[in-house]
Amino acid sequence: MANIAIVIGNATYDNLGNLDCCEADVTAISELLEATGKYETIKSVVNADADAMKSAIRETLESHQDIEELLFYFSGHGVQRQSDFYFCAINFDKTKPNETGLSTTELHTLFRSGDPVTVVKVVDACNSGTTLIKSDESFIGVNKGDLSNIVQISSCLESQFSLTGSPLSQFTESFCKAALRKTQGNVFYTDIIGVIRDEFLEDDNQTPHFVSQGTGRELFVEDASRLAAFRLKFEAEWIESSDEDDGELVESEEDAIASRANMLKVIEDAEQKFASLEMAKDFIDKLFDGIIERVNSNEFTDFFDVLVEEHSKYVEPTAQAFMVRCLSGQKRPDNFVTAYIGQKKKRYPVWESALSRAMYGDEYEPVTTLKLNCSIPRAQMRVIFSPKFKSLDQLRLVISCAPSLTSCYIFENTTKHLRTDWSGFDDEGSQVEKKWYDRKWTEDISWLCDAACDRLLEAVEESIEQASKRLADHDDE
Structure with missing residues (x-):
């Protein structure tokens, strides 16, 4: 066999x-x-x-x-x-x-x-x-x-x-x-x-x-x-050895100088590939400003008001889990953004703790951490298409930038939110579109502005069409 x-x-x-x-x-x-x-x-x-x-x-x-x-x-x-x-x-x-x-x-x-x-x-x-x-x-x-x-x-x-x-x-x-x-x-x-x-x-x-x-x-x-x-x-x-060389290798002074010179060249070459704060700010400005310009000139102003909000930290809950999941799997040469996935022991009420552990053992619950450690004035933006009519849903586009020395991680998250009150909408929403990108700081990202806005506006148009059809079907009854 x-x-x-x-x-x-x-x-x-x-x-x-x-x-x-x-x-x-x-x-x-x-x-x-x-x-x-x-x-x-x-x-x-x-x-x-x-x-x-x-x-x-x-x-x-x-x-x-x-x-x-x-x-x-x-x-x-x-x-x-x-x-x-x-x-x-x-x-x-x-x-x-x-x-x-x-x-x-x-x-x-x-x-x-x-x-x-x-x-x-x-x-x-x-x-x-x-x-x-x-x-x-x-x-x-x-x-x-x-x-x-x-x-x-x-x-x-x-x-x-x-x-x-x-x-x-x-x-x-x-x-x-x-x-x-x-x-x-x-x-x-x-x-x-x-x-x-x-x-x-x-x-x-x-x-x-x-x-x-x-x-x-x-x-x-x-x-x-x-x-x-x-x-x-x-x-x-496939594993990094931590053992010291057991041989009697003696490095000459000339070899040491040459080795340091080589290391210096490697570090200097890498430095040219790393972004400066000014380069990062300019890159993100072009991305955010391009999106703002596009959404403010949309063709749905009769149906929606457009509101744009910006943050210097990550505050949008709809984007956090997605960002952590993607960033935690990436190899980055820095800790500009902390993205961590782990678990912690579940806490029980005092009266329940001993009984639960005796029966089932320790239980764990997932923990995610997302923190922007570096200083940039524009890290996240939220575009809200707020409906002028009660029959329409609210749509949100959240764009988040996670800087690194060599590139910028960009997260696009579009959600639809149902009305929960006369003038309120649910915070979590339902997923419409979710994408992420790893782009060099020198790259032209005008295409990304257009693509993200296209997807948002397509969702807006689809929401209007669905509401219109629903109301028309209701009138026919």
Whole structure:
């Protein structure tokens, strides 16, 4: 019987933040699996849309008649929607998760078509710690391929975020280290799980999640000595060594001077690429002023009043979660903006605390932090199309700028807000459009002004048309 592996990593996304480390994750995991000498087929897939992901899985399974072990690895964005977890393809759209992503339910259905004896899932993605056994899943009670023997190793709980890294993500690096801990003898998946548990034991921000339905004797590799060559490459290429050179290398004074001169040139060259405060202010002025000019000359003045508000900090709640999620995954050479995703222990009322913890253990809730640390006069603007008629909804466009030394991260967030009072509207609103951009400070962004305003005005026009149709239909009754 054959052992096969499917290794998928998505780093470049159309609608989500890019995750540079995911391509290296795929390379490292694929080479680790190859080093075991265990797998007849290792299918590696990088930066695939949903159709390509599903096709790769189907074709790999269909190419084998009898499968002993199926190992599935994924590194990329993950989303929890209701009772299902979705592996995000590069074209993932949260409004169409089943078309543009791969749900756990669908993945298990694909697995069953190959009827593997053992399934091993290693998932390095946010919200990936999804419980396998649910009464409403088709996981149980299928004639062919009950997946009764399954090991799932997830990078975090379903309410947490999985941290990126360089060159590998934090969890994938930990998985490789755990697999390499032994130099001889059998390495069981339970061995790997135990090492990972210990590494994240005191980490409240990321808690790996494990599910095992089997004997506990599932082997990753029967002879750890096979991994010796991979261990050397892994230490050289995928982790940063903190050990000092044990050799007796003595640097001459000439070498030291040349080295310092080279470092100075590198730093001087980088300095030319960094933006000054004046350059950043000019860039943001052109962006904000371009949008203001466009919206103030719109063709819907009979229907809406236009109000523009500006802030020197991030105060708009509709944009915060989106900004934190995108910025936390980006490698930036500074901390002009703090964007942090973590978790904290849930607080219980005094009377409930002891009982709840005794029954369920500690529970955690997500925490996000977004803070502008540098000083810029214009960081965020809000354009409000406030209706002159009670039958129309309010529309808002929030543009936020997150400066960095090398570029500016721009966030566009358009929402529609229903009336909650005679002259009031709900604060949260419903999502109409959400995009983000990473643009160099020297770039001409007039196109972005036009694109953001076009999308806003299209939403305004659509809102008018919907209200008109609704009122006309009502009059016909």
